[in-house]
Amino acid sequence: MLKIENLQANVGVTQILNGLSLTINAGEIHAIMGPNGAGKSTLAYTLGGRPNYEVTDGSVSFTTSVRAEPVDAQTDDPSTSSGRTDQTLDLLDMDPHERAAAGIFLGFQYPVEIPGVSNLQFLRESLNAQRKVRGEDPLSGAEFIKLAKEKAGLLKMDMEMLKRAVNVGFSGGEKKRNEMVQMGIIDPKLAILDETDSGLDIDALRIVGDGINSIMRKPDKAVLLITHYQRLLDLVKPDFVHVLANGKIVKTGGPELALELEEHGYEAVAA
């Protein structure tokens, strides 16, 4: 699904990613851990296409299964391969909104406030903008509300919260949970979740973990979890764990690597 090769990227004048390679297949969950300032958020932003995150070398390709034309949207079922075909995109060539429409979702480490714009309006416009790029019909107000209710319910978030302005006045934990409601509504192929677990209380962590599993644990989807803590990985079991240090992946292993890290720290394990 995602193939990153020798990715090098600058933020401003400083090189932060130093030849990072990583392959994620559909159906997999990967975790990235690493010390503060290692470049984890930089990787997420670079994959999202954030301006000022300048790629100087390397490649990123993104492969998803899409409907083969012409197919009746009503009968299309992404979980079977009938009537579908693989499409590979050069991610670095695309604008941020095109990457989003292709199925990439970033859960932000620091979700952003947009005063005066309700979450519902924001998400409906965003979703319909994505659908437009994909050549799908927009969701009507009623269809959208139904969807939003379902996903808010999944994350146990009150619909009243979704009527408020995007992240304005939300607590740290509420913002993170809101990111997951957004993910549920947008229903991406690849979710890159940047420290979604930090700031969550014990119950919220469980709700978010369950949410990630129910939204993303599907054969045609994948997740890249950026985290500092084992507790999220107890809930969302990763297939692979990577250590990112100094702008590249320095070690890769199974779930046991996270436990090892927790016990001994980065210095000892990744050295």
Added chain:
Amino acid sequence: MNDKVLNEEQRRAEERAEMNAEAQAAADAASTYEHGWSSDIEQDFAEKGLTEDTVRFISGKKGEPEWMLDWRLKAFRMWEKMESPDWAKVNFPAIDYQDAYYYAEPKAKPKLNSLDEVDPEILRIYEKLGIPIEEQKVLAGVEGARKVAVDAVFDSVSVATTFREELESAGVIFRSISEAIKEYPDLVKKYLGKVVPMKDNYFATLNCAVFSDGTFVYIPKGVRCPMELSTYFRINAENTGQFERTLIVADEGSYVSYLEGCTAPMRDENQLHAAVVELVAMDDAEIKYSTVQNWYPGDENGKGGIYNFVTKRGLCQGKNSKISWTQVETGSAVTWKYPSCVLNGENSVGEFYSVALTNNYQQADTGTKMIHNGKNTRSTIISKGISAGKSDNTYRGLVRVGANAENVRNFTQCDSLLLGDQCGAHTVPYIEVKNPTATIEHEATTSKISDDQMFYAQQRGLDEEEAVALIVNGFAKEVLKELPMEFAVEAQKLLAISLEGSVG
């Protein structure tokens, strides 16, 4: 709340908004548009230039009574001795008042056979505003389209007639000002020029001398006007004139909401527009006046465009009366406009909600005056300035509290949003308080759209332009929510369109 119902309501509001705009635009399209007059069309106009004879000609054409002519002449003589004001933060070349027409009856405009003959730029904007094809034809003035489209979309004549009957049975007087001068001379005489005196300012005085037409509304005691009044529903009057005159009187305990303007781009051969609007609210009466202004702003190099010099003022004469101004100003090359409230009645309330957006080389100097003369009077000012391109956007506001006005309260909030670094935003508050019991609060902020916000919105799927539009609409939300539903939806689209090309 039932979502289905909500949704249905929104859909209907959108439909209504479309109907309103379409209808308003049809009326406008029938007057002048883009190409001005062509020589082979029968003209009925006053000679170029402004003299006493021009004033007499206008008055004569309208068959006005003697008192009205005298009033106009008095204004003309006054105006001749006045000078154009220069205190606003706007720059424009001196206007040659002798090189303009002051009276021309719009008769016809160039005939177009299909939409293919319409300026593609204009069509593109219609599209963005979501105006259906048939209505686009009407707007653009395609031959024969008006009747067909208007009849097909909704029977405008019968709708208007029904509305007029409904208004009349409620006792509401809703006329062109020319009709009202003849039919209700006593009412007009009593209030015309009472809120904005003839000598008020250069442009108002000019308007008194040569006003072309406009609207008169009277809401009798205790009547809640049964519908939003919009200039369109006064079917036979053209009111997008150069020198429009509006007078609205709300008698004791009455309520009226009035809408003017149009979101479709409006072009006009007349460069100078100088309207006067006067509102009077008696005891316990309320007037809500909403404007969407989208006159031609000039091209991206600052060429052309309308000069819009408007005087709007409301008098809260009675106790517990209330006047609210809501405006969305996106058009005109130069805007000079300060809708104001004179709060004489005890406990009266004045409100001003404004979004002024400038792009390219536009200049807007706009704001309000809240004049507190009565006890316990309150005012709220919410101003949202959005500047892009090389434009200049100034909020200029006066809050004055008279010596006898006890316990006055004012809250002012002025927010400026800058797009790019070549535009200007200025806030010029004047506060004059002669009574120590007053509570005056003023808050001002200046911000930019942050990179974080842009990327967040783009990561969710919006392109750059959509992201800017979303954030700008959020910024203006407090004002937009004051607009009647049918205007609010369009005003949002309008803000987006007006910012086209200002990012990236």
